[in-house]
Amino acid sequence: MDELPIGRRVAYWRGRRKMSQQVFADRLGKSKSWVDKVERGVRRLDKFSVLYEIADILQMDVQLLLGKDPERRADALNCIDQVEVQEIRAALERYDSMSAYFDAAPYPPPLDDMRKAVNHAWLTYQYGRYGMLTRALPKLLRDAQAADAAYGGEHAAEAAHLLGQVYQIASSVLRKLGECELAWLAADRSMAVAQRADDPLLAGIATTRVCNALVAMGRARPALELNVQIANRLAPTGSGMVSPAQLSVYGMLLLQGAMAASRIGDSASVDDLINGAAEAAARLGGDHNHYWTSFGPTNVELHRAAAAVELGDGGRAVEVHQLRIPEPAFNALLPERRAHHLLDIARGYAQIGDVANAGEALLRGDRLAASEIRCRPIAHEVMSDILRRTRGAPPSPIAELAEHMGVGV
Template sequence: MDIPAELSTGERIRVLRESRGMSRPVLAQLCGRGVEWLKKIETGERELRSHTLLLQLAAALQVADLSVITGTDPGGTAQPVQLGRLSNPVMPDIWAAVMTRTLTPPAGGPVDPAVLQGKADQTWRLWHSSPRNRTEVGALLPALIREGEHAVRVLDGKQRRAAHVALSDIYRLTGQATAYIAPAELAWVVADRALSAAQAADQPAAIAASAWNMGNILRETAYPEEALRVVLEAADLIRPHLDDGTPEDWRGIYGALQLHAAVTAAREGNEGDAWRYWGKGDQVAKNLPQNYVHPSTVFGRANVDFHAVSIATDLRKSQKALGLADDIDPDAMPSRERRARLWVEVARGHLQRGDRTAALHVMQMAHRIGAETVAYTPSARVVAADLWRNSPRSMRAETSRLAEAVGVATAG
């Protein structure tokens, strides 16, 4: 379609919707949102800031180039829309392990829940240490899922509850490893099973950790209010158990829930709430040993500082974000995956200031640290695509190499 250049994003969505004979309720339903939400977007009453929702709208409207909706770069380089999820060869086996769970009693002997928990913990460590974490962890998950499901069926009493904790950890890791590559139905099944297993174990820390995971799914599928409700409810659940004698990991997951709430609030533009929740997480970190790191969420001193950069960037306070980043020692964070995401946030801050040279430099650092983290993180792909489209000719060769390495299409 030839859409007038002066139209806003909301007006473009309305024109595209009407040109396809699509009602507002139908389009809203395809995006998993309400009619009033779409009406506010189309009329300009609400700003559409979520890249995930932009992609959902583009796919629902069958628009292959995102710039048709955003109105950016008219007539120039295409901004391809992935009409499906990002692909990874580990998905078929994980799908089979999750979605073909047998209803009959499993064959095989008893399982030691301590051994199962050790395997889960070891796989979490691999997730945080490998530059190819999705591929390597994804290859291990199918057998681990089946072993965990077997354990909770054949054990009883305390051993069964321990196995449920391990199974919840396995499903939480499955959610992390398949984010942005799993079909939506699998993502929801995995998140729900992690929470159900934790509730079966009747262990508050496991329930809180699975709620942190459920909050990730809700936030990334554009349900920020529900995401905030889930993590704050989980924080309320675990708070009465926190005292000087509480295991460090219980306090660590409580701090991780506060940081989750902070990011959710920041992405919604609620600056006061974002820094208030961050402050609660910061206080938790101050009361833990300086070198403490939660084994799965990597909550600790470094992660609190990393989140401050993310929050400032999401609030579009780029000067503050970059100033905070200057004071961080990235090597204090043992998670390679989290270090890579920090540099993506720094790159976003540089882009907000219009400094594409600096953004390219730190994106290259992020890719060297965690190639698959960058390739499978939507915000990183957006930065790589922006750099390739909008950088000066003198940077085109380097930005093209980055875009290709990340998997952003450069044809068009």
Template sequence: MKPTGRDVDPLDRAFGQRVQRHRKERGRTQAELAASLGKTSSWLSQVERGVQPVQRMDLLQQIADELGVSVQQLRPDAGGSDSASRTPTAQTLSNDLDETRRLLSGHPALGTVLTPPEEDGAPPSLDSLSSDVDDLWELTHAGQLAQVSELAVQLLPLLERAVRVSPGNQQAALYLLLSRAYQALSAAFVRQDEADAAWVAADRAVFAAERSSNPLHVCASVFRMVQAFVRLRSLGQAEHAAQTAIRALEEQRSDSPEALSVLGSLHLALALVRARAGGRTEAKEQISKAREIAAQIGANRNDFNLEFGPANVEIQAVSTAVDLGDAGEALDIGLGIDAVELSAERQGRLLMDLGRAHAQRRQGGEALECLLRAEAIAPEMIQTHQAARGAIRELVLVAGPSASRELLELADRADALD
């Protein structure tokens, strides 16, 4: 329940006043800022008056990004114990990767740099570390982000130490494991909508891949960086990164399935960039190029954990069509995809985008069914993906008083009505 005018929380009132001050300093109207957030002017007015609390961390971050300030400048209590006690649901959603984020901020290599090797014992075996990195990727694909964080906090310092103290003949293999671990974390941070951390992880993945002398892993790491740039809405940087890697791969002219998987994935990433920029023709051109590469490979693969292949290209084609507002095309493509052999994340993404397409066509029942199936397969996607919450919010608004209990419960679980 929202507070009445007589019992507005002082913290919410102070937060709203800060939002209003920063908005006015930047010469933006309530309507402009609300539109950039995907909200109404009425909602933002209530926020600035303290009547509408903003408790979800990703929404706090989005407001801060739009105003060009930090979350702490808007809400100094955002990381404190009072915040945790007031908003347990928001904390649960935002903290899955917090320990890993803190580890990245301090850099897990520092302990090794400052501790003589002989004082810290021998590092784990190469086989043991390889098994742990495989587990990290399995957890990432399964969307078990809390477990990803728990394993990463233990694994990254071990890998950073191993590449510095192990024999020279193991260096390349260890740097490759380190790159794979950072790639997994970048993918996990993108799923949690923490794009700045995803960028840091991807950058470290690129560096480690270079040291491993594996150019394909360098390009796979660049793919992760492109995903982070898209979430940061830095489309120019995303475009440049993707194009640079594509040109480098095309110059190699390799027709190995591994090289083609990376090249095709980068074309899909570039399609996403073009779609977000409103380039309908350009986005579809990139999808067509990816289709040609997938047909050349002829099967769904998981080289570099990219899950590239014919099915994944069509899943991306659905997502691109929805982003461009082509709901009918998205449904025509999506209903013919067999994604049963793909990861839970890919299956959930397809169902989420089909739900968005049905929502665009005002087919509320079909949209709800797809979104519920997506939640059953990949629940964190519904909780953290802005597009999913936007579709749910739209369904509730369109349904009005006749919104079903199932829809309202889904909106509550996704915090879609904040």
């Protein structure tokens, strides 16, 4: 879009916001004729103050309005539009009272509609459709913020709960796509909102998002400490009744603590935390998706393999994959979980020098959830390693996947 005149870009983004010329002119304090002339290029936009005001009304970064879109990485072509990342950033970084947070508050979306939209976003994430999700997230964030700002009384807690979930969805997908600082910001917001929602379990699962972002930014030790601290707060006491949701959130805190411990080479803590999660999963009695955790015995084993990879023990990861994960239970998991695991196993095979099986694992993951393989930076590292260590030309399926990923053969 950087080749378009600025007036055409204004028209484009105004259309994306589903805003008429008259509404846009009213918010800008200009006439409809003025807007029309700007968009047709008859009138120049040469005052930065006006440009910033337009960008604010259109809820976007002024650099995008000027046509200075971030360069699209080769690995992003089939994955995530960097324009949408900037839109998500704009939705997350708005604080002033004129922002979209308050702008839509008089006419917030109905909570029934918000609930359906949030559930759909979770499923979009768990099916590994990251490009589709990032395109939907800017509006979902603005709608959830508007609902949280507008609803009070008996509806306040639910509105906050929904906003907290949207922040968690944003954090999860942004972290996978390498936008770690934005992932941390969204996760941090989700923790604050969870307290207003008065839901300790939402706060607990929000903690795992914060810690995942910290690990991605190289802050594994504080992530380990925070996961364990909150897990202890939510730990079942005695042999009394405990809800499946509590067991799931508690178990996920332990698993994410184990992943943080594996990043710093603390194998003893990894074993303790995974074994604790296994006890919670056994008590839960199967694989479930409470609070969108996909927690259960199978997911525990997936994390056992992932932690082994992080510890550099690819052989152990492959052993867990082959001997400890029943195929029917694995196939019953949602696509994102299975593809994520196959990416971990590809890394494990690569660690032991089995590049053929590493490539096959990537291909299997790609068939399940292409975005999990084609869009994640860690998958690109694995593919580069496979290509570098393959003697002669790589098999055609691997070469095709590498091309789709933007990884040079």
